[in-house]
Amino acid sequence: MNQIFLMLAETGSGAPQAHEQQLLDVDGTVLLQLGLFLVTMYVLTQLLWKPYLRIRAERGARVEGYKEEAKRLEADAAARFTKVEAELAEARKAGSFERARVRAAAQVREQEIIATAQSTAQKTLAEARARVEAALTTERQSLAARAQTLGQKAAERVLGRSIA
Secondary structure, eight states, X not given: OHHHHHHHHHXXXXXXXXXXXXXXOOSHHHHHHHHHHHHHHHHHIIIIIXXXXXXXXXXXXXXXXXXXXHHHHHHHHXXXXXXXXHHHHHHHHHHHHHHHHHHHHHHHHHHHHHHHHHHHHHHHHHHHHHHHHHHHXXXXXXXXXXXXXXXXXXXXXXXXXXXX
């Protein structure tokens, strides 16, 4: 920058002369403004930019940590789900076995009850048949005796005399 000033000074004319006022006047204040800009930039870098970058990096690291933890938790959940599915399959198998065992025991008990009921029914039927047969025999004897008496009375009437 100093070289620019020196070149301008060597030409002897200095800044170009114009009838209008110039917008930018290059003199020693430019160096002061540049210095203030650099100091301000250094201060802002130290106070704002570096903490911002540090916080952003920490946040990125936290996000990555959370992603890793989520993957780990997901894998853990998948393992637990697989374990629960296996236990559920085992419980279903045990339940099916128990149901078959209980069903077989119930069928055996059913057969015992049916056999007992049939035996009781056969016994009751045999007793009823015996009673009916005894009553039938008694009634036949009674009817035979009555038939004998009625036959004798009918014969006496027809013959008109007494039959011994």
